Amino acid sequence: MKNILIIGSNGQIGTDLLTKLREKYSDKQVIASDIRSPKLPDPYFVHLDATDAKAVRKVIKEYQIDEVYLMAAILSANAEKMPMKSWDINMQVLFNILELGKEGLIKKIFWPSSIAVFGPHTPRVNTPQYTVMDPNTVYGISKLAGERWIEYYKEHYQVDVRSARYPGIISWKTLPGGGTTDYAVEIFHEAIKKGRYTSFLAENTRLPMMYMPDAIEATINIMAADKRNLSVHSAYNIAGISFTPAELAKAIQVYLPSFEIDYAPDFRQAIAESWPESIDDTMAFKDWHWQHKYNLDEMVKDMLEHLSEQYHKKLDLAKI
Numbered sequence: 310m311k312n313i314l315i316i317g318s319n320g321q322i323g324t325d326l327l328t329k330l331r332e333k334y335s336d337k338q339v340i341a342s343d344i345r346s347p348k349l350p351d352p353y354f355v356h357l358d359a360t361d362a363k364a365v366r367k368v369i370k371e372y373q374i375d376e377v378y379l380m381a382a383i384l385s386a387n388a389e390k391m392p393m394k395s396w397d398i399n400m401q402v403l404f405n406i407l408e409l410g411k412e413g414l415i416k417k418i419f420w421p422s423s424i425a426v427f428g429p430h431t432p433r434v435n436t437p438q439y440t441v442m443d444p445n446t447v448y449g450i451s452k453l454a455g456e457r458w459i460e461y462y463k464e465h466y467q468v469d470v471r472s473a474r475y476p477g478i479i480s481w482k483t484l485p486g487g488g489t490t491d492y493a494v495e496i497f498h499e500a501i502k503k504g505r506y507t508s509f510l511a512e513n514t515r516l517p518m519m520y521m522p523d524a525i526e527a528t529i530n531i532m533a534a535d536k537r538n539l540s541v542h543s544a545y546n547i548a549g550i551s552f553t554p555a556e557l558a559k560a561i562q563v564y565l566p567s568f569e570i571d572y573a574p575d576f577r578q579a580i581a582e583s584w585p586e587s588i589d590d591t592m593a594f595k596d597w598h599w600q601h602k603y604n605l606d607e608m609v610k611d612m613l614e615h616l617s618e619q620y621h622k623k624l625d626l627a628k629i
C-alpha cells in the first residue's frame with residue numbers, strides 16, 4: 310500500500326488527476342493539497358504552500374508519502390507578468406521536492422515539463438525529443454532548467470523523477486490558470502454561454518494540444534512504467550492533436566452551426582509563435598507505449614456535452 314500526495318490538486322490538471330488516482334487507489338491513499346481551498350469539503354485535503362520547504366516536509370512525513378505529483382506552477386502568460394516571482398516559485402517548489410527525494414523520504418516524483426521548453430530556433434513541425442532548445446519565456450526557461458535539474462538529481466542522487474512535456478491541455482472540469490493555450494478551453498465556455506468568442510491568438514496559429522483523459526493517462530502510465538525502460542532522463546515529448554483557432558472553431562461549428570469567432574491577438578501571440586506546431590513522441594511510444602486516443606472531433610463533442618450539462622443548456626449534439 311502506498312501513499313500519494315498531489316501538490317496543486319485544485320488546478321486544471323490536479324483536479325482530474327485527483328479523481329483518477331482516487332479511483333485507482335482509495336481516497337485516503339491520495340492526499341490532495343493546494344494553496345487554495347477545495348470547492349467541496351475533502352477530509353484528505355491539506356492546505357499547503359509548496360514554496361515552504363518546512364511545511365512540505367511536515368506533510369510528507371505526517372502522511373508517510375511515497376509518491377508526489379507536483380502540479381503547482383505559474384504558467385506561461387502569467388509568468389511574463391511577474392518574471393522573478395514566477396522563476397522563484399517554479400524552481401523553489403521543484404527543489405523542495407527533489408531535496409526530499411534525495412533524502413530518501415519520497416520514492417517517486419512526477420513533475421510536468423511543457424512544450425514551452427522549446428523556442429524560436431527549435432524545428433516547429435514534428436519537434437524531435439532532442440533538438441535546439443532556446444525558450445524565451447520565464448515559464449519555458451524554468452521548465453528547461455527544471456528538466457536539467459531532475460536529470461542531475463537522478464544521476465547524482467538516484468532520485469526517481471519522471472516527466473513529460475505537456476502540450477496545451479483541454480478539459481471541462483477546471484479552467485486552466487494563465488497559459489498561452491488557454492484559448493482552446495475558453496472558446497468552449499464562450500461558445501455555449503454566448504455563441505461567440507474572440508481569440509487572443511491569430512486564426513492560423515497551430516499549437517500542440519491534448520484532451521485531459523489522454524494527459525492523465527500519460528501521467529499515470531509514465532509513473533507506472535518500469536524504470537529500466539525509461540531511456541529519457543529529462544522529460545518525454547508527448548503528442549496529442551495539433552490545430553489552429555480557426556480549425557477548432559470549425560470543429561465546434563459542426564455541433565453549433567451559429568457559433569462565431571473573431572481574432573484579437575495580444576502578447577500571448579509571440580509566445581505561441583515561439584513554440585512548436587506539432588511534436589514527435591516516438592521515444593515515449595517506444596519506451597512506455599504512449600499513444601493518445603482522442604482526435605479533434607471526439608474531443609470537441611465530449612467537451613460540448615459536458616459543458617452544456619454544466620451550464621444547463623440543452624444542445625442536441627447527437628442529431629448532427
Ligand code: AKB
Nearest residue numbers: 384385423488489490
Ligand atoms: C501554457 O500555455 O503555459 C501551458 C503549457 C503549454 O505548458 N498550457
